[in-house]
Amino acid sequence: MRLVLLGAPGSGKGTQAARLKEYLQVPHISTGDLLRAEVAAGSPLGLQAKEVMARGDLVSDEILLGMLRDRFSRDDTRAGFILDGYPRNLAQAAALDELLASLGQKFDAAVQLTVDNEQIVERLAGRAKAEGRADDAPDSVRKRLQVYDQQTAPVIEFYRQHGQLTVVDGVGSLEAVFNRIVEAIAPEKAVG
């Protein structure tokens, strides 16, 4: 199964991808995790990305595409993948289409997790306390939500118009949201 997870920051993409990875037995590719690994390693790319991420902006499309190409060159993505955090703007959506076409692949579904802004701010404030991520600070969260509305919301519309979008309610227990996703993408495999 080839899955693209969409949704605002804090909508639970990473949380659900970690579960879906076990269920579907395919790798979880999180562009946020890939970037955070570069930042932690102090690589030139990480140094460039660190400040951009902390203020809640998007890292450049060029860097992201390079990272993604590299990740997709690994054999484990052939049988499927869960792509989390990409695409985040229309240019990235076009780049993903091209990349997958060059690999002779197509994704099966783009799943959007919907959560209202109030709940998102609450969740990210909780994570800020627990993990201390710089981009979970209130100013950065506001900026990330703004970037989402301006740049990522059109991607959702793009997939909707192409008949590739599945919308899932992202509010509820982790288990409830997981079951909704599974039901939406593979009804025969739904749990309970």
Ligand code: B4P
């Ligand atoms: P990401 O790592 O993608 O971060 P995110 O949007 O905050 O994560 P997500 O939606 O996965 O939330 P999560 O499950 O963790 O991006 C971080 C930054 O990297 C971006 O701002 C940008 O700078 C850069 N970046 C990444 N991709 C890029 C791209 N393609 N182009 C350019 N830049 C890019 O959940 C959040 C919190 O909610 C957690 O604390 C979790 O425990 C909680 N939660 C989850 N589900 C819940 C539920 N059902 N109920 C209650 N709480 C829940």
